[in-house]
Amino acid sequence: MPLGREIDDPGLLASGRVAVRIIRWADAEPLRRLLTDNRSWLQRWEATHPSGRSVVPGSVSMRPMIRTLRRQLRAGSGMPFVILYDGVVVGQLSVSEISGGALQSSQLGYWVSEHVAGRGVTTTAVALVIDHLFSALGLHRVEVCIRPENDPSLRVVEKLGLRREGRRESYIHIDGAWRDHDVFVALRSDASAGYVARVSRD
Structure with a gap:
């Protein structure tokens, strides 16, 4: 069940040159341009519909997507962020399936433009958001599901020290087929010093 209340906008969460804020x-x-320019970089990892119905991201207005994401914020079920590098939007990070009650958990997904890949931008953004989910929302668990072929995303969770729980077979329809995903988890009990501190040590 969602938190049962609207989630407050946390403002700007930042560490060094990297920051995140609500979309x-x-x-x-800016997001439409990024998705268009990074089509070949992102297509392999994009969710698709099993029916074959598809819309090329970035080919239409992003406003309906933003409306849906902000509705999740009001409903207490999600937090939609953009990722900033030197103050410029370079990607997106979405927290979904936020649950209260006995579960106190969420799922996290992200993408960044190819031109900032490999600079630690995604790792820092993920750390900022996980720390916020634990400290401000009081969540117990944050889950990240990654295709086993997605080496850049795997490096993010490895740098942060997230624990691998196993594999979900045929979990999400990605790039035209049902794809396996490996599950990585952050627990609040494992993060007494915070995840941004882990990035800062590297």
């Missing part, structure tokens, strides 16, 4: 209407065009 805004003004982000529609």
Whole structure:
């Protein structure tokens, strides 16, 4: 069950040159351009519909997507962020399936533009958000599901020291087929010093 309340906008969460903030209407065009420019870089990892119905991300207005994501924030079921590098939008990070009650958990997914890949941008953004979910929302668990072929994403969770729980077979429809995903988990009990501190030590 969702938290049962609207989630507060945390403002800017930042560490060094990397920051995240809640998605805004003004982000529609920058995100559309990024998705268009990074089509070949991102397509392999994009969710698709089993029916074959598809819309090329970035080919249409992003405003309906932003409306849906901000509705999740009001419902207490998700937190949609953009990732900033030197103050410029370079990607997106979404927290979904936020649950209260006895579960106190969430799922996290992300993408960044190819031109900032390999600079630790995603790792820092993920650390900032996980720390916020534990400290401000009081969640117990954050889950990241990654295709076993996605080496850049695997490096993110490895740098942060997330624990691998196993594999979910045929878990999500990605790039035209049902794909296996490996499950990585952050627990609040494992993060007394916070995940940003782990990035800072590297």
